[in-house]
Amino acid sequence: MAQMTMIQAITDALRTELRNDENVLVFGEDVGVNGGVFRATEGLQKEFGEERVFDTPLAESGIGGLAIGLSTQGYRPVPEIQFFGFVYEVMDSISGQIARLRYRTGGSYHAPITIRSPFGGGVHTPELHADSLEGLMAQQPGLKVVIPSSPYDAKGLLISAIRDNDPVIFLEHMKLYRSFRQEVPEEEYTIPLGKAEVKREGKDLSIITYGAMVHDSIKAAEALEKEGHSVEVIDLRTISPLDIETIVQSVEKTNRAIVVQEAQKQAGIAANVVAEINDRAILSLEAPVLRVTAPDTVYPFSQAEPVWLPSHKDIIETAKKVLEF
Amino acid sequence: MASKAKAAKFDAIKALESIEKKFEMVQVLNEKGEVVNDEMMPDLSDERLVELMSRMVYTRILDQRSISLNRQGRLGFYAPTAGQEASAIASHFAFEKEDFILPGYRDVPQIFWHGLPLHKAFLFSRGHFVGNQIPEGVNVLPPQIIIGAQYVQAAGVALGLKKRGEKAVAATYTGDGGSSQGDFYEGINFAGAFGAPAVFIVQNNQFAISTPREKQTAATTIAQKAVAAGIPGIVVDGMDPLAVYAAVREARERAINGGGPSLIETICYRYGPHTMAGDDPTRYRTSDTDNEWEKKDPIVRFRKYLEGKGLWNEEKENEIIEKAKEEIKQAIKQADDTPKQKVTDLISNMFEELPYNLQEQYEIYKEKESK
Numbered sequence: 001m002a003q004m005t006m007i008q009a010i011t012d013a014l015r016t017e018l019r020n021d022e023n024v025l026v027f028g029e030d031v032g033v034n035g036g037v038f039r040a041t042e043g044l045q046k047e048f049g050e051e052r053v054f055d056t057p058l059a060e061s062g063i064g065g066l067a068i069g070l071s072t073q074g075y076r077p078v079p080e081i082q083f084f085g086f087v088y089e090v091m092d093s094i095s096g097q098i099a100r101l102r103y104r105t106g107g108s109y110h111a112p113i114t115i116r117s118p119f120g121g122g123v124h125t126p127e128l129h130a131d132s133l134e135g136l137m138a139q140q141p142g143l144k145v146v147i148p149s150s151p152y153d154a155k156g157l158l159i160s161a162i163r164d165n166d167p168v169i170f171l172e173h174m175k176l177y178r179s180f181r182q183e184v185p186e187e188e189y190t191i192p193l194g195k196a197e198v199k200r201e202g203k204d205l206s207i208i209t210y211g212a213m214v215h216d217s218i219k220a221a222e223a224l225e226k227e228g229h230s231v232e233v234i235d236l237r238t239i240s241p242l243d244i245e246t247i248v249q250s251v252e253k254t255n256r257a258i259v260v261q262e263a264q265k266q267a268g269i270a271a272n273v274v275a276e277i278n279d280r281a282i283l284s285l286e287a288p289v290l291r292v293t294a295p296d297t298v299y300p301f302s303q304a305e306p307v308w309l310p311s312h313k314d315i316i317e318t319a320k321k322v323l324e325f
Numbered sequence: 326m327a328s329k330a331k332a333a334k335f336d337a338i339k340a341l342e343s344i345e346k347k348f349e350m351v352q353v354l355n356e357k358g359e360v361v362n363d364e365m366m367p368d369l370s371d372e373r374l375v376e377l378m379s380r381m382v383y384t385r386i387l388d389q390r391s392i393s394l395n396r397q398g399r400l401g402f403y404a405p406t407a408g409q410e411a412s413a414i415a416s417h418f419a420f421e422k423e424d425f426i427l428p429g430y431r432d433v434p435q436i437f438w439h440g441l442p443l444h445k446a447f448l449f450s451r452g453h454f455v456g457n458q459i460p461e462g463v464n465v466l467p468p469q470i471i472i473g474a475q476y477v478q479a480a481g482v483a484l485g486l487k488k489r490g491e492k493a494v495a496a497t498y499t500g501d502g503g504s505s506q507g508d509f510y511e512g513i514n515f516a517g518a519f520g521a522p523a524v525f526i527v528q529n530n531q532f533a534i535s536t537p538r539e540k541q542t543a544a545t546t547i548a549q550k551a552v553a554a555g556i557p558g559i560v561v562d563g564m565d566p567l568a569v570y571a572a573v574r575e576a577r578e579r580a581i582n583g584g585g586p587s588l589i590e591t592i593c594y595r596y597g598p599h600t601m602a603g604d605d606p607t608r609y610r611t612s613d614t615d616n617e618w619e620k621k622d623p624i625v626r627f628r629k630y631l632e633g634k635g636l637w638n639e640e641k642e643n644e645i646i647e648k649a650k651e652e653i654k655q656a657i658k659q660a661d662d663t664p665k666q667k668v669t670d671l672i673s674n675m676f677e678e679l680p681y682n683l684q685e686q687y688e689i690y691k692e693k694e695s696k
Contacts, residue, residue: 051488056515056518057511057518059511059514059515061507061508061511062477062508062514062515065474065476065477065478065479065480065508065511065515066477066480066481066515067481068478068481069477069478069479069480069482069484070481070482070484070485070488071481072466072478072482073485073486073488073489074485074489075488092471092474093477096471096474097471097478102674102675102676102677103674103675104467105457105458105459105466106454106455106457106458106674108457109459109466110677141675142675144680165677166676166677194680194681241682241683245681
């Protein structure tokens with residue numbers, strides 16, 4: 001075991017898979033000799049060579065096309081989109097092409113592609129760096145969307161993502177890259193995609209969340225516990241497909257739930273979680289399922305992040321509404 | 326008194342003109358079927374010449390029958406190809422089985438000649454997934470509907486071939502309108518930066534639906550866009566099978582020998598509408614223009630050339646026409662006999678392992694289908 005930050009765990013997962021499978025290729029803007037703008041690919045080109053870890057021209061759509069082309073030749077591409085706000089440039093390659101390859105060719109081809117990309121607020125990035133656009137990806141049939149919240153999860157989920165024979169969008173929250181360390185096994189291990197984890201057990205309320213909001217939710221749960229409320233926190237880890245079983249089991253136990261996301265209310269995936277709970281566990285509910293989200297504006301100018309981003313205080317407030325309904 | 330303006334040291338117009346001069350159209354056969362350029366004459370045996378002509382005639386019949394079958398409602402989406410036989414078929418003739426073709430929506434003939442069974446091409450037209458199930462060992466993708474996407478993907482295929490050490494190329498096609506897309510530029514630029522073995526073909530048939538080529542760009546040729554990627558570009562008479570073959574073959578040879586990608590613009594014309602989905606070319610084209618291009622017909626000039634060499638006659642041509650008609654009939658029948666698609670088929674084709682939502686929906690539709 002080693003104490004790792006999430007970024008170190010990601011590098012470790014990439015190294016593990018580059019070693020395991022000679023078809024794994026890591027490429028993107030400045031991921032080679034520079035080791036990535038966040039050092040996620042630090043040292044990998046040196047260890048595995050320019051054939052395996054390489055820089056590309058500055059063009060996201062081209063990177064997506066490169067990935068799909070390489071996958072037709074038996075490679076397992078792990079491209080990086082420098083910031084997920086730049087996904088708009090590569091929407092066709094991802095949603096119009098990569099996600100559809102297996103289906104459109106009736107299984108003749110498939111796309112074992114893992115697209116890594118940082119996102120997320122709280123670190124005062126410039127425009128279109130921090131936007132939470134996972135909702136766009138979650139609406140595309142053919143994709144899986146993974147968002148880890150801890151170093152341990154990041155490593156196990158990334159190894160699973162790379163080994164998956166269908167495309168996976170792996171979104172890395174920038175605020176979590178170096179915010180804390182955790183014990184991470186040095187050997188390889190996997191965490192199944194599509195499986196949530198109960199990060200904190202409780203009896204009175206379920207908080208269903210993902211990404212950086214997992215930590216704010218735990219903080220809120222601890223505060224609520226001091227007031228006598230037992231709160232369960234579920235980290236979805238994969239936001240598409242959802243782990244319905246874990247969500248429903250928790251709601252059937254607590255009878256109350258809120259869904260917490262950093263994205264705007266009209267974005268993200270909270271509405272989908274609410275709908276699934278309504279479909280499957282309405283008879284267990286003692287209160288409506290409420291959402292904690294950002295306001296429906298464009299992502300804030302960096303100085304406005306503290307008043308705009310959902311915080312543990314917002315979570316406590318909404319949790320109380322549901323507890324006192 | 327104002328001082329006299331200094332004469333410009335740099336003449337930008339002259340610089341542009343000097344670039345444009347390097348992209349003059351090359352030709353081997355003129356409209357009368359005469360060889361006008363011995364130097365560029367490709368090395369093709371009599372047998373291969375006859376095979377090329379046979380494929381072009383076959384493809385013309387395929388177009389005529391496809392239009393007719395579409396009008397009868399026995400085919401769906403169809404983008405006519407008549408007029409483009411030299412551009413499409415002679416270019417494909419320069420590729421080898423191990424080359425990987427990334428076609429656009431009008432490039433069904435190329436993937437057919439590369440090994441896609443005809444009934445699958447018809448199923449593609451109708452909208453059936455079996456049409457896109459490419460047989461093992463046939464290196465093609467289904468026709469690409471998103472104009473430009475095949476270009477960025479070709480860069481990736483070519484890089485893959487290069488990494489694998491294959492002596493093969495990625496070949497892709499777009500139209501004149503497609504050269505305005507970002508993916509067009511990104512594709513050729515990526516392939517250039519990686520020195521990847523790709524052959525990018527622009528079939529300039531003068532119109533993108535109703536928009537004439539002049540409205541796409543102020544550039545006098547599309548081939549000169551290769552300059553922006555730092556790769557070789559060439560303009561060929563796309564109604565001349567020998568010029569198209571020679572240019573593509575040269576690009577392929579260079580690519581497999583580590584020389585990187587090329588951009589080839591073929592100047593051609595589609596006689597029919599853009600697609601069979603209601604496009605009416607009389608709105609934007611005159612019959613004078615149509616007639617002018619019909620004089621350049623690739624089949625007419627190649628027929629004259631081969632007849633001059635004693636390699637072709639009416640009897641041979643009729644034989645091909647009958648063969649084409651018979652095979653088309655059989656292929657349509659095979660397409661008719663293909664089982665209808667079910668939602669459970671579509672679900673099964675989504676992932677290697679179905680996620681929970683699709684597992685649930687699979688059961689729901691399986692139940693519906695069993696009734």
